[in-house]
Amino acid sequence: MDKDGDFLHNQTTTSQNSARFRGVMDFLLIVRDRWVWGLVVALPVSLLFAYKQLNVNETYSAESTFRLKLPKKILNLTPVEKDDFSKPVLGRHVEYLSSLEFKQIVINSFSPEEKETLLKEYKQRAANIGDPVPQLSQLIRYSVSMGGTHTPLISVRATSLHDGHGASIIANKVQDEYLKFAKSTRQDSDNTVLIKLNEMLDRMLQEERAQEEKLDLFTSEQGIVSIENKRQSILDTMQDFKARIRSAKIQKVTFETVMLQIRAVRQENQVNDFPINHNMFRIDEVSAFGNVSDYRNSIAELKRERKKLEERYLERHPKIISNLASTKEYEVLLDNEIKLAEQSFAQKIQTSNEEIQHYNEELEKELRSSQALSKIEIQYNQLKRDGESKQLKRDIIHNRISDIDILQQIDESTLVARDRASTRTTPDAPNPSEIIKRSFGVFFLAFLFVPIGLEFLDNRVKSPWDIEVFIGRDILAGIPRIALVSETNRPLIVAQDLDESLVESFRGLYSRIQMNSDNIYPKSILVTSAIPSEGKSLLAANLAHSFANHGRKTLLVDFDLRRPGLHKFCGLSNDRGLLTFVQELQANPSAPLNMEDIPEVYPNLRLLPSGGKTRTTTELLEKMAFTNLMIKLKREFDVLLLDSSPVGLFPDSNALATKVDDLIFVTRYSKVGRRTAKSMLQKLEETGARILGVVLNDLPEKKSSSYYYGYGYGYGYGYYRYKYYSKYYGDDSGADKMTKNESRTS
Numbered sequence: 001m002d003k004d005g006d007f008l009h010n011q012t013t014t015s016q017n018s019a020r021f022r023g024v025m026d027f028l029l030i031v032r033d034r035w036v037w038g039l040v041v042a043l044p045v046s047l048l049f050a051y052k053q054l055n056v057n058e059t060y061s062a063e064s065t066f067r068l069k070l071p072k073k074i075l076n077l078t079p080v081e082k083d084d085f086s087k088p089v090l091g092r093h094v095e096y097l098s099s100l101e102f103k104q105i106v107i108n109s110f111s112p113e114e115k116e117t118l119l120k121e122y123k124q125r126a127a128n129i130g131d132p133v134p135q136l137s138q139l140i141r142y143s144v145s146m147g148g149t150h151t152p153l154i155s156v157r158a159t160s161l162h163d164g165h166g167a168s169i170i171a172n173k174v175q176d177e178y179l180k181f182a183k184s185t186r187q188d189s190d191n192t193v194l195i196k197l198n199e200m201l202d203r204m205l206q207e208e209r210a211q212e213e214k215l216d217l218f219t220s221e222q223g224i225v226s227i228e229n230k231r232q233s234i235l236d237t238m239q240d241f242k243a244r245i246r247s248a249k250i251q252k253v254t255f256e257t258v259m260l261q262i263r264a265v266r267q268e269n270q271v272n273d274f275p276i277n278h279n280m281f282r283i284d285e286v287s288a289f290g291n292v293s294d295y296r297n298s299i300a301e302l303k304r305e306r307k308k309l310e311e312r313y314l315e316r317h318p319k320i321i322s323n324l325a326s327t328k329e330y331e332v333l334l335d336n337e338i339k340l341a342e343q344s345f346a347q348k349i350q351t352s353n354e355e356i357q358h359y360n361e362e363l364e365k366e367l368r369s370s371q372a373l374s375k376i377e378i379q380y381n382q383l384k385r386d387g388e389s390k391q392l393k394r395d396i397i398h399n400r401i402s403d404i405d406i407l408q409q410i411d412e413s414t415l416v417a418r419d420r421a422s423t424r425t426t427p428d429a430p431n432p433s434e435i436i437k438r439s440f441g442v443f444f445l446a447f448l449f450v451p452i453g454l455e456f457l458d459n460r461v462k463s464p465w466d467i468e469v470f471i472g473r474d475i476l477a478g479i480p481r482i483a484l485v486s487e488t489n490r491p492l493i494v495a496q497d498l499d500e501s502l503v504e505s506f507r508g509l510y511s512r513i514q515m516n517s518d519n520i521y522p523k524s525i526l527v528t529s530a531i532p533s534e535g536k537s538l539l540a541a542n543l544a545h546s547f548a549n550h551g552r553k554t555l556l557v558d559f560d561l562r563r564p565g566l567h568k569f570c571g572l573s574n575d576r577g578l579l580t581f582v583q584e585l586q587a588n589p590s591a592p593l594n595m596e597d598i599p600e601v602y603p604n605l606r607l608l609p610s611g612g613k614t615r616t617t618t619e620l621l622e623k624m625a626f627t628n629l630m631i632k633l634k635r636e637f638d639v640l641l642l643d644s645s646p647v648g649l650f651p652d653s654n655a656l657a658t659k660v661d662d663l664i665f666v667t668r669y670s671k672v673g674r675r676t677a678k679s680m681l682q683k684l685e686e687t688g689a690r691i692l693g694v695v696l697n698d699l700p701e702k703k704s705s706s707y708y709y710g711y712g713y714g715y716g717y718g719y720y721r722y723k724y725y726s727k728y729y730g731d732d733s734g735a736d737k738m739t740k741n742e743s744r745t746s
Helices: 003-032 035-054 079-097 100-109 112-129 164-222 227-272 292-312 318-410 432-457 464-471 487-496 500-516 536-549 578-587 617-621 624-636 652-657 674-686 717-724 733-745
Strands: 059-069 141-147 153-161 414-419 475-480 523-529 554-558 600-602 605-608 639-643 662-668 691-699
Touching: 035 432, 059 164, 079 100, 079 141, 079 153, 079 164, 100 164, 112 164, 141 164, 153 164, 164 318, 164 414, 227 318, 292 318, 464 475, 464 674, 464 691, 475 500, 487 500, 487 536, 500 536, 500 691, 523 536, 523 624, 523 652, 536 554, 536 605, 536 639, 536 662, 554 624, 578 624, 617 652, 624 639, 652 674, 662 674, 674 691
Parallel strands: 475 691, 523 639, 523 662, 554 605, 554 639, 662 691
Antiparallel strands: 059 153, 059 414, 141 153, 600 605
């Protein structure tokens, strides 16, 4: 790539990166307005969270620990084996320490003095503030955990309210009682269990052998070696019989077909008064039967011989008589052979029926055998499952005995006290520093996600980000909200220079139209919106004045034929206008355009009212007179600015978009959803219209003067210019207005 190409590539990449970065920054600026709501929600939520966390009863904790003292022979094992032995042991201790049974033992072990110590603080609070005195069982709260890196440990963590001494008493009591309990019950319980398990193991072995004998006896009585082989044999036999039945049925159909052909030939012979076996040879099966072919050949040979004899001899000649006799004899033999063939086919049909019946009977027998085998298989499988179940139970018992044997070796190790619980003077909860950290976390989460969530829930068009990123269109201008100008004077903001920031916005809009439009003058521009009340007509009027101020002969056309209103802005009558012009040109296409009928409302600006109302706008656009009118108007004016009805309600704008050069889409701040605006623009683009971009109307002042600035001309540019540069230029707006008015009238 040459240097120029590298430069262009780098410039494009830089432009893309800056555009992407700008989109991210814009999004942050958009949700900035939501951050007030985020603050409103986050502050009370975090304070309420902190209040709830701080206003809890003081909780103290104390911890006592056990360690597993391993015997010497266990200490010689590898570390992995040692862990494997110690963890099951500790797990059993933890399980029993946490059980309700042991908790009850701990509760019963407290002496009256210890009970009084635990309840002392609660009784004082009952006397002072009226809190109820709890039961002792309600105070015994502890948790058990297993740990330790080098030495296996069990930790007992007890908690108590209002007093740290109670927690240490509970933790030490649990430690003492469990040491007593483990020492007294470990060996006795294991020996008792081993005796019971060995008895069960012997009984299960006997039941397993008995079940095996029962299964062998069953297979012998049924005369089967393998259920699977027997079933496969029956299936093979059934398949063979089914194949034979199909073959017999096919043969039967074949023979029946031959018999039907024989009957048909005979019936034909009777009707035509032919010999009974006449034309039987057309049937291939009859012709191929027995000696039929030989007899036919012999008869044919005799007939040929007789024909030769008849040429030499008279009919009473002995040779001819002998020939006739032989022919008659063979014909008799042929008739008999054909009858024999018919009898043979009938017999074969009967034989096929007998075979089919026989095979069906045999198939039924095999089916009954299969059903009987299924019943046998059910019984066999039940016996087999019973045997497997007994074997599984025996294996479980055997494994349990092995586990106890191993644990008895390990249980030569003892569980000893490692650390005693001490009394803590500071509570574990509430922890002010931790609560403050969490409250700040809650605050920042709410402060961050509330504005973002609100922005995604509210999908109306509110920003250049919505238009350029989501909708995918250029934004032409952002028109600030009109607050200081009366409603009747708003269409004349540019004409009378009523508000500098607004006038600058329309100037910026004019400049963006110049940059985005590829069409040369004269040209027609359509102004439309998605729904009513988006400021479309007001914008069209002021934009028309901007074109006029820039020296362009401009015609503002009221094409909202359903609800015209531009004539009201200028105090004009709507008796004559677009509709009357079309009607006149339809009657006389060559009629000249009378400019006197198009009033001038401003230097370089004329207004063409609608000339009435109609609902047949699309039909009007298809008339040749309308096209003729547009051509004539373009000859007289540089710019035709057409104000039409909303595209989201009527098809007028979609139809008119095919007739104009450029199109401007107006949307009002926080009025239309993003998807609605995008859909409307896509429909307009499908007509082939050249969409210059989108105008975001009625912007709040803080938006038009802050993050909307920087998107090009018209994004609050006027506000910034006259607010921040007035100290350099001074306030001579009155003189400026006078100069402008003088220049317009000259």
